[in-house]
Structure formats: structure tokens, C-alpha cells
Amino acid sequence: MDTSSPMFLALDLTGTFAFALNGALTAVRVARLDIVGVVTLGMFTALGGGMVRDILVDALPPATFDDWRYLTVAAVGSLVAFVFGRRLDRLAGPILVLDAAGLSLFAVSGALKGLDVGVGFMQAVILGGITAVGGGTLRDVLIREVPAVLSSGLYAIPALAGALLVVGADRAGVADLPAAVLGALVCFAIRMVGVRFRIDAPAPPGAEHGA
DSSP states (O other), rough: TTTHHHHHHHHHHHHHHHHHHHHHHHHHIIIIOOOOHHHHHHHHHHHHHHHHHHHHTTTTSSHHHHHHHHHHHHHHHHHHHHHHHHHTTTSSHHHHHHHHHHHHHHHHHHHHHHHHTTTHHHHHHHHHHHHHHHHHHHHHHTTTOHHHHHHHSSSSSHHHHHHHHHHHHTTTTOOOHHHHHHHHHHHHOOOOHHHHTTTTHHHHOOOTTOO
């Protein structure tokens, strides 16, 4: 896929908005930060994964600094969460749902960016995973929590599964849009099933999760 295409931009910006809301809601509900902290955490969550992705593939400067829409979307998402954060509490698990949405969209866009710059099959899959978990990892580190990618039952695994489907579909000659939609849906579904049924990733034999 041409990463300058409207479809790729839409995926990336939608993921940016979802993660900005997620990071800012975390700041409001968990860390209880002021407006500066809320916007900062929202923007780090939204933009961190994409910046890591672009640096790894030498796409410099990162899209965050090359296209004003990324910073704008991240800032708007953060401010929306700041203003309406308490009202959004009424929704069932808003942080988890937004996190799963951002995870899915960034897993897809990261994998597509890898394919566009010509990295190998597994490298594109890994790039999708890194893009997906990068922002959430920065979010958790900034509020002094163990990153979800290291402690959550199913976090990196859904991202890698979604990226794998996208890259595999590309190799099979499937069109970009169906491949992207399929990868995002599978990633989202696995993440939400893991949350709903408290499914953990495999632990070492004889060890307890979280021990």
C-alpha cells in the first residue's frame, strides 16, 4: 500500500484519535492529572507508536512532525476526553474499548508501513506489533504502571495476529482494504475476548500470572 494514500492516512489518524482518547481518559480516571497532564498523556499515547515505527524504518522526520494533522487529531482527542471524561465514565469500559480500537488500527497501519518500505514478512509483522503497543507502553510508564504489553493477558498477541493477517493477505494478493479491515477486526476481537474472559497469555510452567 502507498502510505501516502487516503486509506492509510485514515487508518493512522483514526488510530491516533482513539489512542489520544484512551491516554487522556487514563489521565482523567486513573492518574487524575490536570489539563496539561491529560493532554500530554493523550498525545504521548496517540503518537508514540507511530514515531517509533517511522524511526525504525528511517521515515524521517516522523509523520507526527511532517504532517500537522497528527498533532491536531491527538490534541483534539485529548481535549475531548478532558472535557467529557466524567460523562464517558457511563460507557461500559471506555478505556479498554478505545485501547483495543487503537491497538487494532495501529497494528494494521504499522504492518502496511513496513510493506510499503519493503521490509521482510516477519519484519512487517513485528513493526505492526511495535506500532500498536508503543503508545500504550509510554502511557503506562509515564503514570508509573507496569506496561500492559508486559502484564496484560492478551495485548501484544492480538496486535501481532492482526499484523500477521495483513501481511499474509498482502502476500496472497488480497486487496488492501479487505486485508486491513480483516486484520483490524481480528485484533480487536482477540483483545476484547481476552478482556471479557480474563484470558492470559501462556506463563512459564509452574508460574502464576502477575507473580
